[in-house]
Amino acid sequence: xxxxxxxxxxxxxxxxxxxxxxxxxxxxxxxxxxxxxxxxxxxxxxxxxxxxxxxxxxxxxxxxxxxxxxxxxxxxxxxxxxxxxxxxxxxxxxxxxxxxxxxxxxxxxxxxxxxxxxxxxxxxxxxxxxxxxxxxxxxxxxxxxxxxxxxxxxxxxxxxxxxx
Numbered sequence: 583x584x585x586x587x588x589x590x591x592x593x594x595x596x597x598x599x600x601x602x603x604x605x606x607x608x609x610x611x612x613x614x615x616x617x618x619x620x621x622x623x624x625x626x627x628x629x630x631x632x633x634x635x636x637x638x639x640x641x642x643x644x645x646x647x648x649x650x651x652x653x654x655x656x657x658x659x660x661x662x663x664x665x666x667x668x669x670x671x672x673x674x675x676x677x678x679x680x681x682x683x684x685x686x687x688x689x690x691x692x693x694x695x696x697x698x699x700x701x702x703x704x705x706x707x708x709x710x711x712x713x714x715x716x717x718x719x720x721x722x723x724x725x726x727x728x729x730x731x732x733x734x735x736x737x738x739x740x741x742x743x744x745x746x
Contacts, residue, residue, distance in 0.1 A: 587703065588654040589670050591741045592693040596654075598743075600647045603640055611637045650692060659738050667711040667736055669703050674735040675711075678719070683734065687741060688712070 588596075611633055618630035659670030667673050672687045686701045688711070694702040701708050707729070710722030716736055722729045 584653065585655045586650060586653050586690060587657050587669050588650070588690045589687075589693060589741065590656055590658060591743050592690055593651070593654060593656050594743045596647050596651055596692075600644065600651070603644050603647075607640050608637075608644070611640060654690075658740065660740050662738065664738075665715055665736075667714050667733065669712070670738075670740070672699075672737040672739070672741070673711055673733060674737070675731040676734050678730040678732060686711075 614633040615630065615637060618627055618633050621627055621629065657670045659668065662668060662670075667688070669688055672685060674683065674685045676683050685699050686707065687699060688703050688708045689700045691702045691704060694700050694705075703709070703712070706724045707722055710720050711731075711733065714720055714733055716733050719730065719732045722731065
């Protein structure tokens, strides 16, 4: 299987979600199914079918998270001896076309949230930045056209889980 890069923050959040699903949601849905069974005929029991569907979704999510964690490789960006843009770092950019500054952290696919400034390492912007240094100007082709950035700053500190 392919290893999946993940930030320390991403791993902690996945473990937290997994614990919640296993310790709280799974027992609650099991109880809901048992209660719905007591209402009689299961063929026409919408509560029972809804609870079973939710159980299926929860179990699928648990399996997915367990797969990510077992195949994940946690990258501690603060321990890397680099001076270029790498997975896990935060990059402050100057958009030459719009005269705006923007900051992105390059993260795993499941951690990505553009509104929070976290972009997947597989996005065109991240791929165009990886390996570049502070001061470099880069032209990146995206589905919406070509973007031109100057890399102002690269930060190698890990993001804390509390930084939401």
